[in-house]
Amino acid sequence: MNAPDAPTVRDITRGLMRDLGLTTVFGNPGTTEVPFLDQWPDDFRYVLGLQESVVTSMADGYAQQTGNAVLVNLHSAGGLGHALGAVFGAYRNRTPMIVLAGQQVRRLLPDDPFLGSTEAAQFPKPYVKWSLEPARAADVPLALIRAYQMAMQTPRGPVFLSVPADDWDEPGEPVSAPASIAPPAADPAVVDELAAALRDCERPALVAGPAVVEAGAVAELVELAERTGAAVWIPPMVSRSSFPETHPQFAGFLQPSEPAVAAALAEHDLVVVLGAPAFTYHVHRGGAEEHPRPRGFLISDDPDVLARSRHLRGVHAGLATALHQLLPLVERSGRAAAAGWVRPGLPELTSPPAAEHVISLVHDLLPADAVVVTEAPTHKQAIQRHLPFRSPDQDFHAGASGSLGYGISALVGTALAAPSRPVLGIIGDGASMYGIQALWTAAQEHASLTMLVLDNEEYAAVRVLGEVGSDGKMPGTALGGIDFVAVARGLGCAAHRVEDLAELEQRLRESLAEPGPTVLHVPVAASSRKLY
Incomplete structure (x- = not known):
């Protein structure tokens, strides 16, 4: 006893x-x-x-x-x-x-x-x-x-x-909470080498991964980009946005295939990857052998990432620590700043509207301090093109694994962690059904959030990828017939079906300003665009 x-x-x-x-x-x-x-x-x-x-x-x-x-x-x-x-x-x-x-x-x-x-x-x-x-x-x-x-x-x-x-009922032995562990610092000699490379190159590129925003080092990254005039890319398949996508030096998004990455970076004579794998690929479109890889550096706190990025000079360091070491060694360059990405225009308006029109409307109405959670694989490029995140004023979260169900649940968890900020989810109809029970928790916890269900009535990402190089016959991709309004209301949330952009504007303004969870079921046109 x-x-x-x-x-x-x-x-x-x-x-x-x-x-x-x-x-x-x-x-x-x-x-x-x-x-x-x-x-x-x-x-x-x-x-x-x-x-x-x-x-x-x-x-x-x-x-x-x-x-x-x-x-x-x-x-x-x-x-x-x-x-x-x-x-x-x-x-x-x-x-x-x-x-x-x-x-x-x-x-x-x-x-x-x-x-x-x-x-x-x-x-x-x-x-x-x-x-x-x-x-x-x-x-x-x-x-x-x-x-x-x-x-x-x-x-x-x-x-x-x-x-x-x-x-749990056994006698315990008292212990105390530990001190925090500081991330590693970079080897000063390698930092000197990187600073010299940034000084001597002509067309540098920075690739900003999610570890930058995780480390709270976005401002330092912006300063590095502006001193060097570098183009700044977002790497493929990442969970956070680590550079303001409205910045004039923002170059765009690398796509998850080897030839696409190689082609995008071919014009740069120095590439510095910060806090991301180099690189994460999704589809095989042939190798990048015909495109010579640019020389460069990879700064990461992850030894596994460094070990598999053989073509880049690895720098093992925490991102904030490394940038604090590097910035004093980098003077403002006399080279012209890289030209930014020119975003494409909207497609023709149809009924139901293309997802691009819905996302563009979200961009127009999104508060400056909003948190956005996305899981809509079919509409990933539409979000990239028409919903630029003004990090760090806004927060952006997505799942890096591709395992569906993250978005709707993470949306609820995010709202519980940020009760004073507008929280918006952009979730595909297929992805929504992997975790629809999360809406019950949102209602029970009175989480303030708005969830847009973009409903194209199919697993369109699977169907579109399946059509590449085949006869287009893909089973198991058709959905439809899901009443998201009834489901959401049955779980305790306010919900509306919205088929008109004018009504969507009104509903979105209201839901972003009101407490509690609201689901907006928005039918969108079927996708015919290739994913990558």
Whole structure:
């Protein structure tokens, strides 16, 4: 028996959660989580979602917005299994996340019990940075500390902790929260080499990845671009926008195929990639052998990214740290600043309208401090062309993994993390149905958000890619018949079907200004444009 006043593992862990800012917990509970949740503190917030992948992506959006790690509490093997697609998404998004899953009680584990997780720490690999099921109950608080440190240490990402249900009532050993870990500094000799290359080149390009905005270094990147006159590109398939897309030196978006990247960068005699893989490809359009790769540098805090980018000079460093080291060495260049991207015009207006018209209207009405979450693969280029993000005044979030279901759930998590800012989601009809339960949480938590469902009645991205080089016969892509208004209202949200741009303008103005969640179901024309 414990002494009456002896702190339990639960007591010590909750104290650490307070110290680490982990008092908002996202979860979908099961019986193995009951001891963790028992006597839930009044100063903690438990955000309930109706499916494990939904709560994990909600937590992803929340952590992306707050910049701190978030704790997700899931059921043992089956619950974690449901969430693995979202854990993969968090890994690609570099989201600091602690996934805490219940495990059956220790005394039952040798008999392969119901709801037990066999080799629990192995289950979510390789898409967690670290995982553990502690050998002793008393080790749980120390494991939480290490989990937090690993999640927050660059490159940030999800970690996993499996805790047997009977550990929480065991006596604990007091521990204290750790100090933060500073990101690595760049080798000064390599920084000198990079500064000299920027001075001596004629047509430099910077490629700005999501780690720049994660590090809070957008202003420094803008300063570097303006001193050097460099063109600034956004790399393929990224989750954040790290450079103001209305800046006169913004060159556009690299597309996810080797020839497209090589062609876009061919005119530059120096390329510096900051905080992104070089590069992430989606489709094979042939190799880039006929296009000589430009010389350049890659600054990243991720050793894996550096290891696989063999054609660039790798610089292992935190992005803010590296830019602070580099800027004093870079004088303002006398070369002319690079010309910016000329955005294409709108297509002819049809009924229903093309997504480009809807997105252009969103751009006209979007408040300067808005947060935008997108998951509409078919309309990715339309968003890039007609909804420029004026970072850092606005925030932009998307899923980097391609695993659908992130957008609608992350939208809810983002709204919970930013209750005083306008929060807008642009979500495709297909992607919406991967996590539609998230709207229930939005209603229950009174999250203020507006969600546009762009409904083209198909998985158009799959259909369009399938038509390339084939006879165009693709099964399994037709949707249609989903009443998003009825679904949203049934889950507790305000909702309207909007088929006219004038009505959309009115509804959008109202919903962005009003509290609570609103869903606008917007039919759009079928897409005939190639994705890349």
